[in-house]
Amino acid sequence: MTRLSAITPSDRAQLGNHLGATRRWAREGSPDDLYFVSDLHAMTVAYNPVRLRARTNEMLAVLLATGIAPEAVFVQSALVRELGALTWVLECTCSFGEASRMTQFKQKADGQSVVRLGLLTYPVLMAADILLQGADEVPVGDDQAQHVELARDLARRFNTTHGEVFTVPRAVTPATGARIRDLADPTRKMSKSNPDAAGTVFVLDEPDLIVRKVRRAQTDNLARVRYAPDEQPGVSNLLEVLAACRGTSPRAEAESFTAYGPLKDAVAEAVVEELAPVRTRAREILTDPAELDAVRKAGADRAAERAAHRLASALRVAGIG
Numbered sequence: 001m002t003r004l005s006a007i008t009p010s011d012r013a014q015l016g017n018h019l020g021a022t023r024r025w026a027r028e029g030s031p032d033d034l035y036f037v038s039d040l041h042a043m044t045v046a047y048n049p050v051r052l053r054a055r056t057n058e059m060l061a062v063l064l065a066t067g068i069a070p071e072a073v074f075v076q077s078a079l080v081r082e083l084g085a086l087t088w089v090l091e092c093t094c095s096f097g098e099a100s101r102m103t104q105f106k107q108k109a110d111g112q113s114v115v116r117l118g119l120l121t122y123p124v125l126m127a128a129d130i131l132l133q134g135a136d137e138v139p140v141g142d143d144q145a146q147h148v149e150l151a152r153d154l155a156r157r158f159n160t161t162h163g164e165v166f167t168v169p170r171a172v173t174p175a176t177g178a179r180i181r182d183l184a185d186p187t188r189k190m191s192k193s194n195p196d197a198a199g200t201v202f203v204l205d206e207p208d209l210i211v212r213k214v215r216r217a218q219t220d221n222l223a224r225v226r227y228a229p230d231e232q233p234g235v236s237n238l239l240e241v242l243a244a245c246r247g248t249s250p251r252a253e254a255e256s257f258t259a260y261g262p263l264k265d266a267v268a269e270a271v272v273e274e275l276a277p278v279r280t281r282a283r284e285i286l287t288d289p290a291e292l293d294a295v296r297k298a299g300a301d302r303a304a305e306r307a308a309h310r311l312a313s314a315l316r317v318a319g320i321g
């Protein structure tokens, strides 16, 4: 069984990426799994090419530092030609209505004066990522489950129309940590590219900065520690983070606290402890660019080799190539 998932270097990896995704990839990984840095996905909004290259390398180092096997990683743009071809085929399988219904598209397009076409079509590129590698399972946080659903629909439709080429993938989401919220505004999810970084804990943040961010986390004036995401989103988010770090449940954690101060202290300590080994190892990896390049090259070769047969079949039955 092949699991495949990705992280976009739109900015630096954050705690939600770690708890909801990358930590699980490292823990649950099996020899056939594939995890990649989706640098092509980072181009859907205005970006700086020099920074994108640096973030891509940093993200690759974070994946390795989290414990993902070097044999399981690659950088998406190594397959830019193969993905370009399959994305076109899948775009011609997908309707405008399906693409424009994606919640993330609606959220990210909202308020932008210029909406790039790539922002609308990137879930189709994501479907190409998944289908090209024949993934069975796609471990993601809640926010990406809808995109995996689209990949399923496109795979089924293509197979029915042209012949069985693609494995139909399924999304798998974690019980806790599936949607870590922004510490400063718990009504929205924690994101790398949120312009206000006060509520985002980055994986490579120094411990004292993590402590400051957690201490400033928004709570409420109800003065009780309960896991009630609708009524007490800030407190519930802290409990969720604590539970994800400790491998417990938010409700069980709520029993141990009566005031917000001690809860924040416990969360800060747990997050610092959780991220410290990743930060230390990532720093080491980044001091050896030649080794990182070698991992990148080997990953590119493996991913291209896996993709070749499936792409050729898809193009053939679609009547092209």
Ligand code: AQP
Binding pocket: 005, 006, 007, 008, 009, 010, 011, 014, 016, 017, 018, 019, 020, 021, 022, 139, 140, 141, 142, 143, 144, 177, 178, 179, 180, 181, 189, 190, 191, 192, 193, 194
């Ligand atoms: N807040 C979150 N809680 C739990 N899981 C999360 N993920 C993202 N945010 C949270 C999961 O992390 C994986 C990699 O995400 P991505 O880089 O592909 O894109 P994203 O979901 O758009 O992540 P961000 O951090 O919010 O980036 P920007 O700011 O660029 O939009 C995915 O499995 C995702 O579910």
